[in-house]
Amino acid sequence: MKQEDIDRIAASLAELKCKTQKEVEEARVRLLGKKGEITALFEEFRNIDRSQKAQFGKILNELKQKAQARIDELRAGASSEASKEGPQLDLTMPGDPMELGSRHPVSIVRQEIVDIFRKFGYDVAEGPEIEDDYHVFEALNFPPNHPARDMQDTFFVSAGHLNPLLLRTHTSSVQVRTMERMPVPIRVICPGRVFRNEAISARAHCIFHQVEGLYIDENVTFADLKQAILLFAREMFGPDTEIRMRPSYFPFTEPSAEVDVSCNICHGKGCNICKGTGWLEILGCGMVDPNVLEASGIDSKRYSGFAFGMGLERIAMLKWRVNDLRHYFENDMRFLRQFAAAPEV
Numbered sequence: 001m002k003q004e005d006i007d008r009i010a011a012s013l014a015e016l017k018c019k020t021q022k023e024v025e026e027a028r029v030r031l032l033g034k035k036g037e038i039t040a041l042f043e044e045f046r047n048i049d050r051s052q053k054a055q056f057g058k059i060l061n062e063l064k065q066k067a068q069a070r071i072d073e074l075r076a077g078a079s080s081e082a083s084k085e086g087p088q089l090d091l092t093m094p095g096d097p098m099e100l101g102s103r104h105p106v107s108i109v110r111q112e113i114v115d116i117f118r119k120f121g122y123d124v125a126e127g128p129e130i131e132d133d134y135h136v137f138e139a140l141n142f143p144p145n146h147p148a149r150d151m152q153d154t155f156f157v158s159a160g161h162l163n164p165l166l167l168r169t170h171t172s173s174v175q176v177r178t179m180e181r182m183p184v185p186i187r188v189i190c191p192g193r194v195f196r197n198e199a200i201s202a203r204a205h206c207i208f209h210q211v212e213g214l215y216i217d218e219n220v221t222f223a224d225l226k227q228a229i230l231l232f233a234r235e236m237f238g239p240d241t242e243i244r245m246r247p248s249y250f251p252f253t254e255p256s257a258e259v260d261v262s263c264n265i266c267h268g269k270g271c272n273i274c275k276g277t278g279w280l281e282i283l284g285c286g287m288v289d290p291n292v293l294e295a296s297g298i299d300s301k302r303y304s305g306f307a308f309g310m311g312l313e314r315i316a317m318l319k320w321r322v323n324d325l326r327h328y329f330e331n332d333m334r335f336l337r338q339f340a341a342a343p344e345v
């Protein structure tokens, strides 16, 4: 064992330069690997004279530590060198798979309804979700403190003054804004999210979605309303669908009706979906009350019109036989994925 071999290796350590991790690894193998120069010195050490062991043992251990420290230093340097150049890209690696979402059933149904009414010549109108009392109630013929307001229990955003702000309970408020803004004839549908202070259950929720429609022109009659709803029902639920109208009450329409479609599951025979009646309720409608036209500056002597409104969750429940409204709001992928194969609308 020669001191000069040890000195030579020690000196070479200071001069050692590596650019890449690969070069660092090569240097490590050359020095400390199984057949490395320093490892070879340790082999030699086994056979040297006992008298020299204490002296060389210490020097060799120091050399080994220095070499290891230098390799560590180079490794850190090389990696920072690499990060300056940016990550090493392997373009042949398979990519990260991207999870594809699917359309939400409520959004599928909304699009279907909008497409049907677009074909009939209706435009889409939108309005604010936080509305004032005037547009949600007063302009629609709900006088202050009138019991009809109980039909739509409301979340108030600010209370206590003449025209409080609230979360709209129906998109009829958008119809008011449209009547204020647009010249007659008017033909619009208003899709949107609405809010009511309801206890959440399988059949009710405090958030849901509606599409409401409004048609105003000269000589619009109840027969026009009936025909529009029949055409819509046949486009939506199939050409054999029949409708029936039952008298009802809404403050903003007179006369008012609720519309049922023939049950598309049992075709009128009676099943548990239609509760044995053969009919399913889908919407409310009526002739716009002259008070409502006048409130928005439309001459009720010259013009008349009809309005209708339906809940999207309800239509989607009938379409896909969903039995609990809460499924629509829980974002459970096991539920939502079932609509992935729904036709692209």
Ligand code: PHE
Residues within 6 Å of the ligand: 169, 170, 171, 172, 212, 213, 250, 253, 284, 285, 286, 307, 308, 309, 310
């Ligand atoms: N706005 C009514 C509701 O939300 C639905 C409706 C609209 C009824 C238009 C008649 C005419 O319950």
